[in-house]
Amino acid sequence: MTDIASSAPADESPGGYDPAAIERKWQAHWQATGANTPDLARGANPFYALMMFPYPSAEGLHVGNLFAFTGNDIYGRFQRLQGHTVFQPLGYDAFGIHSENFAIKLGIHPNELIPRNIDNFRRQLQRAGLMVDWTRELSTTDPRYYRWTQWVFLQLYKQGLAYKKKAAVNWCPFDKTVLANEQVIAGACERCGTMVEQRFLEQWFFRITDYAGRLLANLDALDWSETTKSAQRNWIGKSEGAEIVFVVQDVMEFAGSATASAGQSGEITATPLEIRVFTTRADTIFGATYLVLAPEHPLVASVVGDDQRDEVDRYVRDAGRQDLVSRKTTKEKTGVFTGAYATNPATGMPIPIWIADYVLMEYGTGAIMAVPGHDERDFEFARTYDLPIRRVIAGPTHAGDVSLDAAFTETDGCRVVNSGRFNGLPVGDAQAAIVTELAARHAAVPVVNYRLHDWCISRQRYWSPPIPIVYCERCGTVPVPESQLPVLLPAIDDFRPDDSGVSPLARHAEWYHTTCPQCGGPARRETDVSDTFLDSAWYFLRYTSADRDDVPFDPALTKKWLPVNSYIGGNEHAVLHLLYARFVTMVLHDAGHLHFEEPFTRFRAHGLIVREGAKMSKSKGNVVNPDQYIEEWGADTFRTYLMFLGPFEEGGDFRDKGISGVKRFLDRLWRSVQYARRDGATDADVRRKLHQTIRKVGDDVARLSYNTAIAAMMEYMNTMRSGERVPHVDEVRPLVQLVSPFAPHIAEELWSMLGESVSVMDSGWPTYDESLLADDQVTMAVQMNGKTRGTVRVSTDATQDEAVAAILADPALAKYVTGPIKKVIFVKGRLVNVLVAQ
């Protein structure tokens, strides 16, 4: 064995780069000095850098989480270097079915499990060296937090935006609870994948549909990822059209008692019965050859004829028994004729009224005018039941032919035909003209419809905040006074849900029996708890005031720090969380609690980290545990590697092999500082590269292009150390600052090695000198007749003539000039394209 010390690499010799030691040292130092805790009241130039808070799973922190948090951390640190006071808080979204199910699975009470998970998360997060203000940490399960979640509910209640109704709801038989529409994916429960059933239960709802128009319109002005905005637009689902009135014919024959026996018709009604339909294609009304009502439509009973009653009853019963899933996925169209006819207000002709479950009660008016010629579903239905199909729209190519072997749904360049006085009008004009004319007869009104439904917030579960409502025998529904909040979630042992459709809290009489806050008489508590998405719909308001028990959020601090400057999170919350947070913010704004109505000025969805092209999952066994990598490579290397493996907004493939390149870069950085010379001149080329790098890294970080920022720093490192060159301190020092958002621990250590006494985080962002960015010589591309043939080195401000002269002076290029020069394309400093006659 030879002497290891003498041949050991620099980074293992005394004073070498020891990630574990310096990371421990600086994390302790930051904590001791409160480096990550800004003075919220006095800090100048505030910047709120928020990341979506995690659900603290028992498995611990996932690389995906760390990827997102690191991306946010870099942005926050960058803003701090730019002179902002940066507030980067973190908390835990620890209530909800997720946590509860896991607790049930492990047989541990969530009261016990959740704090344990949180401790583990905090430990992992702290190892990553995030610039998080841990003094303002929060958990949604803390009564000091959910007291205010209940307060938020009461604000909505006060505004008349919270109401209870019996409704067909999505019931998950596995989780034994109601789900919001947003939580049903292709008919299955978002969490467990079980097919969802339809049940009728009394539920609390928020009137988010009242805000649909604003939620949609505001999107245009938000600086958000396009994918996220698009997902929200789809979800809100605006469609502009009209409601059109169809009068039922011979109403007296069909109106009357549904219980009339022995074929006797019931009493006669004098008012004409009207059916309102919603359509976006009023231009096709002349092709409306029948009407369809949803099976649950309230007019079904009034319209149906005696001869058809049995058949209709059977059909409606069967449709109701079907769960929402099969109804939405079944392709074959079924229906039943009511025996009644309505008058098409455009043609004046009678058309039959049908009932079919392809028409949904929840959307529009629950009734449609069917235009089989120009709607695929209507076409299919008309074929099945042999109903008339009329062409009323023709494209530019088929002028006279009227036959249709499929629904013709095009509109571009199409005109209306077979439509009386509207014939020849383009589709758009016909729509407007027809609605206007029908409106004049009170037979139509323009209407905007949204796909968005009201937000069902009731959950028949345990692990969530109880809804702060009391039912009094005398006073009815009474909100719990704000002064009596929180309504504490009782620590009960049998917290498991059952099939009864009521919360486990309903089994605890000692909890739900209470007195009425109004009259003092006997009362019952609401036993439903609220949706977890309510917890996360306002948490960003709480952070600044996490230590306050007298207010949900301090008005002065809120005014100063909100709305959030930068929000980063996963696009899986594009619809649910972000829409609810926007809604709650608007409501609190309207109630005078907030000065803004959009909570997140800028939002960026980060990409997904995959492994060998596949999403990481426990079942595939390809989950990366960050602990192990931080152990092996250090947090700085791991953070930087995560940011280097692909564009932040697209994610990337996690491969162990790639990490070594980043480690090598940090090793080289270390040695550059360690052996930097203080004497001698700095080199002009290196200096130019440095200033270019400062500019590029700044630009790139500002637009979250972290991978290219890192590449630029590596490039500079290569320039600075090319060959055997030993860098000068002045060349290295700014690089340490540029690296610091990515690799904060090594940056602090190197910064102090350079003799600096303040933290590198507060050293400011290095500035670049515009005049040093360009060389006095440039390499221009040379093309001959559009084909790249080489390059030419000329002075930076060379004119076209000078460049051409340089080309002709170079025999390797001049040989291509085989004839007279017809034309020259000259892009200063970039390229010369010489067009030669051939």
Add this chain to the structure above:
RNA sequence: GCCGGGAUGGCGAAACUGGUAAACGCGCGGGACUUAAAAUCCCGUGACCGCAAGGUCUUCCGAGUUCGAGACUCGGUCCCGGCACCA
């Protein structure tokens, strides 16, 4: 079906407003140092033809606009995400 995002070397990826495609990193090949290895440093590395000088081709496919297209326009294929009997 509708909406959004993609497709570039062996691999992860760059190219901001149309101007030298493949920066940066991994991997691979060669060299220096070493008894040897590791580490480090240097050189090379899209494909094809050629001893070389050099040439030809190349950004999913097909057309187009342009002096010039990975980028713009039209048509098509495939992948990822959202919505979906929404009238």
